[in-house]
Amino acid sequence: MRFGWFDFIDDLDVSTALLKEVNAIGKANHLEYTEGPVGFSNLDKVGVMTEGFDQISNMITWYNHEYYIKHYEALGYTVEKSYSESKFPFKNVKPEFFKKAQELIKRRYKLRALQLNKTSEVMPYADKMFDLFNASYSSLSSFVEITPIQKEYFKEKFISFVNP
Numbered sequence: 001m002r003f004g005w006f007d008f009i010d011d012l013d014v015s016t017a018l019l020k021e022v023n024a025i026g027k028a029n030h031l032e033y034t035e036g037p038v039g040f041s042n043l044d045k046v047g048v049m050t051e052g053f054d055q056i057s058n059m060i061t062w063y064n065h066e067y068y069i070k071h072y073e074a075l076g077y078t079v080e081k082s083y084s085e086s087k088f089p090f091k092n093v094k095p096e097f098f099k100k101a102q103e104l105i106k107r108r109y110k111l112r113a114l115q116l117n118k119t120s121e122v123m124p125y126a127d128k129m130f131d132l133f134n135a136s137y138s139s140l141s142s143f144v145e146i147t148p149i150q151k152e153y154f155k156e157k158f159i160s161f162v163n164p
Contacts, residue, residue, distance in 0.1 A: 001026025
């Protein structure tokens with residue numbers, strides 16, 4: 001049973017009652033284990049912050065209070081995967097390395113950049129982008145493939161933001 005959007009006050013009775021209901025729903029649907037917090041798809045935020053509470057929330061996770069950790073531990077949840085994000089100044093970025101790698105890859109695979117002038121010209125490539133995403137991430141644990149319905153939704157919602 002996957003759960004997400006999980007928020008609670010610092011009261012173990014509250015978090016226990018909420019997760020007990022999550023588990024009951026999972027068992028009623030013959031699911032074998034619980035994982036979370038995760039989103040509906042791989043494009044949603046996941047996880048629980050375990051450090052960095054003095055920083056602006058991470059990009060890949062929801063912000064949560066530090067007490068969440070003790071609640072999950074008290075309820076028997078363990079860390080399956082951990083992620084680390086870092087800040088670094090752009091002065092440390094060496095664009096020459098990336099430009100050299102880009103040229104090498106372009107030559108090796110006979111690639112060329114497309115010259116797109118309108119957002120509508122991006123649309124013929126959108127499904128291929130989602131297919132590549134699905135193929136690239138399919139071996140990761142808890143991966144959920146982006147469905148054709150989701151592809152249409154994401155194209156309608158986000159492709160208009162693309163500036164060719």
